Amino acid sequence: VKPNTALDRDARKRATSVYLVQRSVPMLPPSLSEDLCSLVPSVERLAFSAIFTMTKDARILKKWFGKTIIKSAAKLSYSNAQDVLDGKPLGDIPVIPEHDAAGIEHDIKALNDLAKIMRSRRFQNGALALDSPRLKFTISESGQPVDCGSYQKFETNDLIEEVRYFSLRT
Numbered sequence: 001v002k003p004n005t006a007l008d009r010d011a012r013k014r015a016t017s018v019y020l021v022q023r024s025v026p027m028l029p030p031s032l033s034e035d036l037c038s039l040v041p042s043v044e045r046l047a048f049s050a051i052f053t054m055t056k057d058a059r060i061l062k063k064w065f066g067k068t069i070i071k072s073a074a075k076l077s078y079s080n081a082q083d084v085l086d087g088k089p090l091g092d093i094p095v096i097p098e099h100d101a102a103g104i105e106h107d108i109k110a111l112n113d114l115a116k117i118m119r120s121r122r123f124q125n126g127a128l129a130l131d132s133p134r135l136k137f138t139i140s141e142s143g144q145p146v147d148c149g150s151y152q153k154f155e156t157n158d159l160i161e162e163v164r165y166f167s168l169r170t
Contacts, residue, residue: 001028001032007028011027011028015027017033039070039075040072040075041074042072043071044069044071045069045070045072046067047068047069047070048067048068049064049065049066049068049070050063051063051065054114056114057117058114058118058121071096073095073096073099074094074099074104076090078156078157078160079154079156080093081108081154082155082156084104084108084109085109085112085155085156089101089105090104090105108156111159111163112155112156115158115162115163119162122165133150133151134150134151135148135149135150135151136150
């Protein structure tokens with residue numbers, strides 16, 4: 001998005017994607033947020049990557065930041081990744097030919113182990129947990145909310161939050 005274009009000004013007004021009861025309002029137009037800027041398996045995307053080499057106890061050995069081309073190996077939901085952490089296989093989730101499900105399962109578990117250590121270390125150093133309850137609505141066919149309950153948070157939510165926090169502060 002080029003600075004000071006109509007697209008940039010519109011995105012700045014929104015500042016973030018907004019998730020409503022029955023729909024979301026993306027910060028960027030759907031052609032960008034759902035396609036060109038989305039991690040679609042097997043499709044190369046330009047990215048700015050933060051690459052860390054770490055020990056098993058989450059100590060950084062090397063770090064590198066730079067422009068890269070990435071290609072997603074599979075499209076996983078939080079629930080899919082949580083199944084892996086719960087000891088289940090990826091199952092019928094399509095994986096691109098260059099990778100295999102067992103390798104992805106291994107990586108999810110290894111990343112979760114590192115995230116747990118980093119999270120524990122942050123809390124030992126005085127970090128606060130400011131989680132607030134999130135609601136999930138059931139919508140009728142006519143688009144009206146008919147029920148409300150708690151959003152189910154997975155261990156994988158913590159994993160992603162920890163890695164995001166880590167990469168932003170490093």
